Each structure stands twice: as C-alpha cells, then as structure tokens.
Amino acid sequence: xxxxxxxxxxxxxxxGQGSWWSGLPGVVYLIALVFLPLVIIFVYSFLSxxxxxxxxxxxxxxxxxxxxxxxxxxxxxxxxxxxxxQIIANSFWYAIITSVVCLVLSIPIALWLATRAPERRxxxxxxxxxxxxxxxxxxxxxxxxxxxxxxxxxxxxxxIGIIDEPIAMLYTPFATVVxxxxxxxxxxxxxxxxxxxxxxxxxAEAAYDLGAAKWTVLRRIVLPSIRPGxxxxxxxxxxxxxxxxxxxxxxxxxxxxxxxxxIAAQFGASRNWPFGAALSVLLLVITLLVxxxxxxxxxxxxxxxxxxxxxxxx
Amino acid sequence: xxxxxxxxxxxxxxxxxxxxxxxxxxxxxxxEGGQISALDxxxxxxxxxxxxxxxxxxxxxxxxxxxxxxxxxxxDSGRIDLRGQRIDNMPVWRRRVNTVFQSxxxxxxxxxxxxIAFGLQMDKVPGDIIKxxxxxxxxxxxxxxxxxxxxxxxxxxxxxxxxxxxxxAKEPEVLxxxxxxxxxxxxxxxxxxxxxxxxxxxxxxxxxxxxxxQDEAMAMGDQVAVFNDGRIVQxxxxxxxxxxxxxxxxxxxxxxxxxxxxALDTYGLVIESVGFVPRDRxxxxxQAALGQVHxxxxxxxxxxxxxxxxxxxxxxVSYVGGxxxxxxxxxxxxxxxxxxxxxxxxxxxQGVQPPRxxxxxxxxxxxxxxxxxxx
Ligand SMILES: Nc1ncnc2c1ncn2[C@@H]1O[C@H](COP(=O)(O)OP(=O)(O)O)[C@@H](O)[C@H]1O
Ligand SMILES: [Mg+2]
Numbered sequence: 001x002x003x004x005x006x007x008x009x010x011x012x013x014x015x016g017q018g019s020w021w022s023g024l025p026g027v028v029y030l031i032a033l034v035f036l037p038l039v040i041i042f043v044y045s046f047l048s049x050x051x052x053x054x055x056x057x058x059x060x061x062x063x064x065x066x067x068x069x070x071x072x073x074x075x076x077x078x079x080x081x082x083x084x085x086q087i088i089a090n091s092f093w094y095a096i097i098t099s100v101v102c103l104v105l106s107i108p109i110a111l112w113l114a115t116r117a118p119e120r121r122x123x124x125x126x127x128x129x130x131x132x133x134x135x136x137x138x139x140x141x142x143x144x145x146x147x148x149x150x151x152x153x154x155x156x157x158x159x160i161g162i163i164d165e166p167i168a169m170l171y172t173p174f175a176t177v178v179x180x181x182x183x184x185x186x187x188x189x190x191x192x193x194x195x196x197x198x199x200x201x202x203x204a205e206a207a208y209d210l211g212a213a214k215w216t217v218l219r220r221i222v223l224p225s226i227r228p229g230x231x232x233x234x235x236x237x238x239x240x241x242x243x244x245x246x247x248x249x250x251x252x253x254x255x256x257x258x259x260x261x262x263i264a265a266q267f268g269a270s271r272n273w274p275f276g277a278a279l280s281v282l283l284l285v286i287t288l289l290v291x292x293x294x295x296x297x298x299x300x301x302x303x304x305x306x307x308x309x310x311x312x313x314x
Numbered sequence: 315x316x317x318x319x320x321x322x323x324x325x326x327x328x329x330x331x332x333x334x335x336x337x338x339x340x341x342x343x344x345x346e347g348g349q350i351s352a353l354d355x356x357x358x359x360x361x362x363x364x365x366x367x368x369x370x371x372x373x374x375x376x377x378x379x380x381x382x383x384x385x386x387x388x389x390d391s392g393r394i395d396l397r398g399q400r401i402d403n404m405p406v407w408r409r410r411v412n413t414v415f416q417s418x419x420x421x422x423x424x425x426x427x428x429x430i431a432f433g434l435q436m437d438k439v440p441g442d443i444i445k446x447x448x449x450x451x452x453x454x455x456x457x458x459x460x461x462x463x464x465x466x467x468x469x470x471x472x473x474x475x476x477x478x479x480x481x482x483a484k485e486p487e488v489l490x491x492x493x494x495x496x497x498x499x500x501x502x503x504x505x506x507x508x509x510x511x512x513x514x515x516x517x518x519x520x521x522x523x524x525x526x527x528q529d530e531a532m533a534m535g536d537q538v539a540v541f542n543d544g545r546i547v548q549x550x551x552x553x554x555x556x557x558x559x560x561x562x563x564x565x566x567x568x569x570x571x572x573x574x575x576x577a578l579d580t581y582g583l584v585i586e587s588v589g590f591v592p593r594d595r596x597x598x599x600x601q602a603a604l605g606q607v608h609x610x611x612x613x614x615x616x617x618x619x620x621x622x623x624x625x626x627x628x629x630x631v632s633y634v635g636g637x638x639x640x641x642x643x644x645x646x647x648x649x650x651x652x653x654x655x656x657x658x659x660x661x662x663x664q665g666v667q668p669p670r671x672x673x674x675x676x677x678x679x680x681x682x683x684x685x686x687x688x689x
Pocket of ligand 1: 342343344350351352370371372373374375376377378379
C-alpha cells in the first residue's frame with residue numbers, strides 16, 4: 001500500500017496536470033525573445049533595401065531571395081551565382097568536421113569520466129565546464145596568441161628543431177576548426193557523459209564474459225547504450241557550429257567565411273538588411289531541416305537499438 | 315572433508331578436476347586506505363560434471379572467487395586451472411567459462427534472441443547454427459516464442475532464464491552462477507532450484523553456484539564448499555557437511571545445532587551442566603585428543619525425557635512445520651546460572667504428549683550423533 005500523499009504527489013507531477021498560468025512566464029519569454037525577433041527577420045526579408053543601406057524600405061520585394069542564387073549585372077541581366085551556395089556548403093563542411101572531431105574526442109573522455117570514483121567524478125565534470133566561466137570572445141582571442149607565427153606552438157616546434165620557419169596556422173581553415181572544436185567540445189562531452197554515467201558497466205563485464213573483446217564491447221554494448229547522449233551532443237554541436245561567427249571571423253581571418261559572417265556583413269559593411277534577413281531565414285530553415293533529419297535518424301537508430309530514451313533529450 | 319591450511323600439499327586426484335583453484339588470494343583496498351582480504355589462500359577442486367555450491371554468509375568472498383574464475387578479477391597470487399590448462403592469466407573472453415550474473419546483466423537494447431546469439435557470434439558460429447542454437451536454448455528454459463521480446467518486457471523469473479540460456483548456449487566447460495535465485499520469490503525459487511538441477515544433469519556441464527542460503531545449498535549441491543571470511547572451511551556432500559560440521563561456524567551456519575563443551579576421556583564425554591554421555595554417542599570414527607572438546611549435535615538427535623530429577627528445564631515449545639521444537643536449559647545443581655547451557659530438541663509432533671514449560675527433563679543423545687568440532 002502506498003501512502004495517499006505519495007500518490008497525489010506523483011499525480012501532480014504528471015504531464016498536462018499543472019495549472020495553465022504556471023507556464024505564463026515561459027510563454028511571455030518565448031513571445032518576446034524568440035517569436036517577435038523571428039517575425040521581424042521574416043518580414044524584413046521580404047522588403048527592399050533602404051537608400052543608405054541602414055534599415056529597410058517598406059516595399060515588398062523578392063530580391064533578397066533571388067540574390068541568394070543570382071547576381072545582377074550592371075546592365076540589369078541576371079546570371080547564376082553560386083557564391084552563397086558555396087558559403088552554405090562551406091558552413092556545413094565546417095559544422096560536420098567540428099561535430100565529428102568533437103564526437104571522436106568526447107566518447108573516450110566521457111567514458112573515462114563515467115568510470116571514475118563518484119567523488120572525483122563531480123569535480124572532473126565541473127572542470128569540463130570551466131571554459132564557460134569567461135567570455136567566448138576572450139577565449140577565441142587567446143587562440144590568436146596560441147596559433148600565431150610567434151606563438152607557443154610554433155615556438156615549441158622551432159625550439160626542439162622540428163621546423164625552421166613557423167607554420168602558418170592562424171587565419172587558415174585549420175585555425176577555424178580548432179576554434180570551433182574548442183568552443184563546442186563541452187557540449188558534446190556533457191550529454192555523452194550523462195548517458196555514460198547511467199550505463200551499467202556490469203553489462204560490459206557480461207559481454208567480456210560471453211567472449212567479446214574490447215572493441216566489440218565498445219561497439220555493440222557501450223555505444224548503443226550511450227546513443228541518446230551522442231545524438232543530443234551532435235545536435236548541440238552541429239547546429240550552433242553551423243551558425244558560428246567568432247571562430248571563422250577571428251581565427252579564419254574572414255577568408256573562410258561561414259554563413260553567419262556573411263549575415264553579419266549584410267547588416268554592417270554591406271548595408272543590405274533585407275538580404276541579411278533572407279540569409280537568416282535560410283539558415284533557420286536549414287537548421288530546422290537538420291533537426292528533422294537528426295530526429296528521423298535517431299528514431300530509426302533507436303528502433304534498431306530498441307531504446308526510446310532520446311526523445312526526452314531533443 | 316575438514317580443511318586445514320595444508321590442502322595445497324595434497325596430491326591431486328587421478329582424474330583431473332574440471333576446475334582447480336590453488337591458493338588463490340585476493341586483497342582489496344578500501345577507499346579509507348585499509349585492506350580487505352576477500353580471498354585468503356583458497357583452494358578447491360571441482361569434479362567434472364558436478365554441481366558445486368559455494369555457501370557462506372554475505373561478504374565472505376564468494377562472488378570474488380567466481381569473478382577470479384571468470385577472469386573479471388585477477389587474483390593477487392595462486393593459480394586456477396580449467397581441465398588442466400592454466401587460465402588465471404588468460405583474458406576473460408578466451409576462457410571457456412560463462413557466468414550467470416546476480417543482476418542478470420541482459421543487454422537492454424537487444425531482444426532475448428539477440429542476447430542469446432551474442433555469445434555465439436563472438437565464437438564466429440555460422441548464422442544458421444546460431445539460429446538453431448538460440449531456438450534450442452529458449453526451449454531448454456521454456457521460453458520458446460519469447461525470442462523477439464526485449465528483456466524489459468519479461469518478468470524477473472523469465473529474465474533469469476534468459477541469462478541462463480545465454481550462458482548455456484555457449485556450452486562452457488564450467489558455468490558460474492552468482493546467487494541466481496536470490497531475487498526470485500520463494501515459490502519461484504523452489505521451482506528454479508529443481509530446474510537448475512535438471513539442466514545440470516541434462517547438459518552435464520559443471521555448475522558452480524554461489525548462495526548464502528543453506529537450504530538452497532543442501533537442496534542443490536552434489537558438493538558444498540562452506541566459506542567464511544575469505545576461506546573455505548569445509549567441503550563435502552551436503553549430508554556430510556550437515557552431519558559432520560568441522561567447526562562451530564559450520565554447525566551454526568547450516569541448520570540448527572547444539573554446540574556443547576565437555577571433557578573427553580576414553581569412556582565418554584562429560585558435558586558441562588548436562589552430565590556424562592557414553593562414548594557410543596559420538597560419531598564412530600571420532601579421533602579427537604582427550605581433554606576439553608566442543609561437540610555439535612543436531613536437534614533431531616536430542617531427546618528430552620520427563621524426569622523430576624533431570625538436569626534441564628524446558629523454557630520454550632514451538633511448532634516448526636510438522637515438528638515440535640523444544641528448548642531447554644540445563645544447569646547442573648550447584649553451578650552458577652551463567653553456566654547454564656541451552657539445548658534444542660526437535661521431534662515429530664504427532665502422537666507425542668507435548669511437554670510444558672517448566673517441566674524438568676533429562677537429556678540424552680542418539681547413538682553416533684555427536685561430532686567434535688573446532689571452536
Ligand atoms: N571491487 C571491490 N573493492 C573493494 N572491496 C571489495 C570489492 N569487491 C569485493 N570487495 C569486498 O570483498 C569482500 C568479499 O566480497 P564478495 O566476494 O562480494 O562477497 P560475497 O559474494 O560472498 O557476498 C567484501 O568485504 C567486499 O566488501
Ligand atoms: Mg556476492
């Protein structure tokens with residue numbers, strides 16, 4: 001027999017049973033800070049460029065969207081221009097590399113964390129969050145110091161005689177990827193750790209006992225069990241990486257532009273707000289598509305693996 | 315067989331045992347910096363095709379021994395041989411030994427059939443043979459038709475059977491079972507006990523089962539090894555261990571026993587507070603040094619006769635199953651109260667005039683029923 005109070009307490013926690021007004025702050029927050037800005041961007045993307053480029057002219061226009069694919073020559077003729085497609089492809093490429101590198105690094109780190117003694121684990125997980133204590137801007141600037149021609153890495157390599165001339169790392173795609181991986185690594189480690197921490201390592205022992213060697217245990221027992229964390233980590237890294245601004249701007253030297261840098265430029269130097277808004281809408285649509293793809297893949301994988309836990313994470 | 319530290323010098327049997335454990339020692343560090351001796355020079359031979367039960371109170375090292383045999387723990391010293399081949403330095407996955415874990419450890423993301431197939435896939439068994447073997451294993455544990463379920467869709471008893479089928483499908487040389495029945499309710503446990511006995515007979519695989527339940531050990535084992543504090547204190551057939559416990563610990567741990575102190579001479583035994591007991595009451599081949607000894611006697615071998623001048627007084631009468639359990643206190647006249655000895659007798663309750671609390675009785679023992687035990 002359960003005590004009556006415990007039964008009611010449980011009922012109160014069930015979904016859909018709370019009072020409607022308890023959700024009010026959340027609704028206000030969503031309307032003011034998420035919905036309204038999106039509406040503004042959406043509306044701006046269908047307007048015309050202002051005379052001086054700052055703001056918009058209230059006149060309906062599809063030009064911002066045609067500009068995505070076509071460039072207008074001075075004579076007025078339109079020709080196909082893949083520049084922006086190329087930039088989107090670039091962004092995807094960087095986001096994919098970043099997610100994969102983060103994933104490969106995070107799985108061993110998360111498993112290592114999850115197998116420490118419980119007292120030490122808390123401190124170590126805390127350590128993973130240390131980068132969040134200072135601004136991303138400052139941390140990204142610090143990579144300029146680390147990666148530049150006279151920085152510590154080139155200094156060390158020269159010091160031990162591996163190179164004579166400094167390796168140009170700063171303002172290359174490599175620097176962008178380093179910055180992106182550094183920025184997003186904790187977002188991959190933490191969800192995978194959360195899954196790994198719940199993993200029952202006695203299952204790994206059972207697999208060894210049944211004749212599995214290390215890699216097989218990892219592949220067939222551990223990875224399927226931490227799959228919800230991997231999917232959550234991929235979403236948490238891939239999507240913001242797609243819209244990254246700082247790392248490509250500061251470390252890639254603007255040469256390796258990603259879509260966010262182009263958007264920023266439209267609201268700044270290029271003074272084309274409607275086009276910037278159209279690019280933003282495009283980024284949003286792409287993001288949604290990617291989320292849907294992740295959800296489908298996750299569902300298929302979870303059906304194959306017989307686990308339904310991932311839904312809670314997305 | 316009562317064990318002393320000299321067992322490792324004993325010659326091996328002519329027929330090599332399926333599993334031989336020699337002087338295995340394992341010490342754990344506690345987080346506080348102390349040391350726990352989980353296994354203290356444990357030696358044990360397990361005959362091929364037999365059902366060995368490791369019995370002992372919780373925390374005495376039974377699981378640690380199983381894990382050493384399976385390879386999930388490596389002993390600090392000693393050696394373990396499987397059919398004459400040394401295995402203690404072999405990786406887990408190469409030992410032809412499988413375990414049924416206390417927690418079952420079924421893979422939650424795989425179906426029942428996939429769980430059972432897993433171990434066979436590791437052995438690179440061809441697909442069609444795996445399919446057949448999975449079917450056979452499921453039949454063997456009466457779970458045919460449940461192969462496509464997930465472990466979470468099964469009851470505890472069914473999960474237990476899957477764990478068993480998964481380990482047996484690999485046809486190991488030795489099957490290790492760590493308290494496999496402890497999570498089941500009493501009725502299910504009884505059923506599984508005979509089920510396990512049947513499976514062991516049918517497969518003639520050597521079973522090593524761990525339990526802290528002495529009834530279970532008595533019911534299932536061909537041989538029982540009694541553990542205490544990281545050591546094996548006695549190995550033998552259940553009946554032998556029951557009737558001839560080596561030590562006070564074994565006598566107390568297995569069933570109920572009266573452990574009495576007395577002085578042994580050539581004619582018999584003078585038990586404190588109870589009186590003289592002729593020599594023929596001792597087990598026939600008792601070879602104990604004369605002088606002070608401890609003897610153990612089972613309640614069913616004690617009889618309490620109404621006797622106005624008897625040495626004992628009844629203090630409790632209760633019914634256990636069909637038996638009457640009578641507890642008396644013997645205090646020889648003139649001795650202090652703290653020298654009083656408690657004696658328990660157990661007799662079938664049918665057709666017996668029940669004694670009353672406070673009745674005086676004299677104590678006697680069945681012939682050949684007293685066994686000398688170490689303190
Ligand atoms: N990994 C471990 N670390 C520290 N102590 C352990 C470990 N495993 C077992 N022990 C200790 O060793 C002793 C024997 O444990 P175990 O073999 O599990 O006993 P049993 O199975 O007989 O209950 C216990 O005191 C236990 O606390
Ligand atoms: Mg145990």
